[in-house]
Amino acid sequence: MSNPSPLSNESIAPSNPETERDRGRxxxxxxxPAQFLSFWGAIALPFVHLPLLxxxxxxxxxxxxFxxxxxxxxxxxxxxxxxxQ
Known part of the structure; x- marks a missing residue:
């Protein structure tokens, strides 16, 4: 005989498809933009290493x-x- 859980699943709202779509967008x-900045930063940063070396x-x-x-x-x-890509 198990006792019911003190937390009910009713308090957890089901995920809204619009919210998921907004998060994806x-x-x-x-x-x-993060990939763009990272890509070009990875290309430019070695030129900053040269004066340090x-x-x-x-x-x-x-x-x-360094x-x-x-x-x-x-x-x-x-x-x-x-x-x-």
Whole structure:
């Protein structure tokens, strides 16, 4: 003999198809510009690496900046890889 759950499923509203459609439209409207910026950022960021490499990575601040830019570049490559396919 099981006790009924204290939470009822009646409080959970069924998903509205219009809301799902709006979310999909919003997702598409944000995805395209984000891919565009990531794609072109991944192309441009290596040019920012060059002055840091020419200066040398002996200074810890320069090394940290280089590694941060490298991580951002990898993230931009991942986010922008599907642009314009």
């Amino acid at each position: 919003l997702r598409r409207s944000v995805k395209r 020419m200066q040398g990575l002996g200074d810890p601040h320069v090394t940290l900046a 590694l941060a830019l490298l991580a951002i570049n990898v993230l931009a490559l991942y986010l922008g890889h599907g642009y314009n």
